[in-house]
Amino acid sequence: EVQLLESGGGLVQPGGSLRLSCAASGFIFDDYAMSWVRQAPGKGLEWVSAITWNGGSTYYADSVKGRFTISRNNAKNTVYLQMNSLKPEDTAVYYCNARYTYWGQGTQVTVSS
Numbered sequence: 001e002v003q004l005l006e007s008g009g010g011l012v013q014p015g016g017s018l019r020l021s022c023a024a025s026g027f028i029f030d031d032y033a034m035s036w037v038r039q040a041p042g043k044g045l046e047w048v049s050a051i052t053w054n055g056g057s058t059y060y061a062d063s064v065k066g067r068f069t070i071s072r073n074n075a076k077n078t079v080y081l082q083m084n085s086l087k088p089e090d091t092a093v094y095y096c097n098a099r100y101t102y103w104g105q106g107t108q109v110t111v112s113s
Helices: none
Strands: 003-007 010-012 020-026 034-039 045-051 058-060 068-073 077-083 092-097 108-110
Touching: 003 058, 003 092, 020 034, 020 092, 034 068, 034 077, 045 068, 045 077, 045 092, 058 068, 077 092
Parallel strands: 010 108
Antiparallel strands: 003 020, 020 077, 034 045, 034 092, 045 058, 068 077, 092 108
């Protein structure tokens, strides 16, 4: 059974940091590029960041560039999203996905004072 399980979300003040994790199982993790996508309340899905299968290349939306860092550990079948300098507009449910084929259930990130 394929599973992607996100964790690490929560409530944080503006300017704070969170690290999201996405643990994968049930498929060959190394074969897949991974992405993070988010959905703010009342809005559509927004692509946030992506990383190639070996971590050699990373990509970011302009809205998070310089603040977020994506990484992966293939030995642990896990992808991460380090989020720094968080803003209220980063509030959303964050989803990880494997090449848009497999999706996690999402983790809520709320940035508020």
